[in-house]
Amino acid sequence: MRPADQIAQFVADALKEGRTRAEIAAALQEAGWAQNEVAEALNAWADTAFIPPVPRPRPYVSAREAFLYGLMFLALAMTAWNITTLGFELIELWLHDVTDRYSLYNVSTVRWSISVLVVFFPLFLWMNSRAQSAARADPGKRRSAVRKWFGYITLFLAALALLGDLIAVIYALLSGDLTTRFFAKAALVALTAGLIFLYFRGETAEAEDAS
Template structure:
């Protein structure tokens, strides 16, 4: 039996025997268990007045949801990337740089790819996200999905890196005297897309934490 299983079994039996949480916590601490391990073992059981220990809802992992959220994550990443690329190309078209020669053909090809990617991936993400929201409303227990939490926090992590990198690029351009209108508009695009994604999934993460 694994140590974690031993700890869980001991905690359940002690609670079933009517021992207080303070007594259990003290006994486990004297036995060498770490505070976080003891707290996690006790948090697994609801602190309510009932003859037998009542388990709390715990996060779960589903292979089906891993596949679903994997597709959703790729669709979101492709949508964000190509939306930024498309808007950057439009900025380059509106505010031309006389030092860049023969850039028109590349911009046109890149724009076509971005439009094609958005036509495919943007509806995919929106449909999958809508299904996720509807499924969560029908079954709030899905907010405890471990895959869902990982998806949300990885997305928050990447959005945060994008915002920090965007800010760093702006500061560097300012210090080097290259902070042009075109650069500022491109930085605003990156900040807007990354900020919108961060705000949305921050709310999702807060709701998932409240449901845990």
């Protein structure tokens, strides 16, 4: 039996015998269980006098949701990447520097980014709308472990983009290379990553409240 199953079974049996939560916690900690393990095991059961103990809703994993959220994550990643790429090319066009041999406007890149956005941006909006509608119709779906992982992975990548963008700006400033064109590109990356971070910060907060 796994340790998590052992402590869960012990807590359930102790609650059935009428032991208080303080007594159960003290016994488990005295036996060597960590405080967070004890708290998690006790939180798995509703704090009521009903016998047998009433389990709280727990996160679940669904293969169907793994597929849907995986596809939605791909659509979001492709959308964010190509919005940034398209923005970079437009900045190159509007703020073109004839003295900079690296300042090049690529028409084929613009066409490709627009093509990708035409496919993936509506796909992300549609799938995200479906996920939101399903969660409103069935609040239990907010406990999906896949949904929570999707949100936190997205937050992690958005945070990395923001930190990398900040480092690039500071480096350019210290090197004296902080041109208007560079600043515009950095601002675009910060705006894209920031919007994604703020949106999914709210999503993960809802998932935590539902757990």
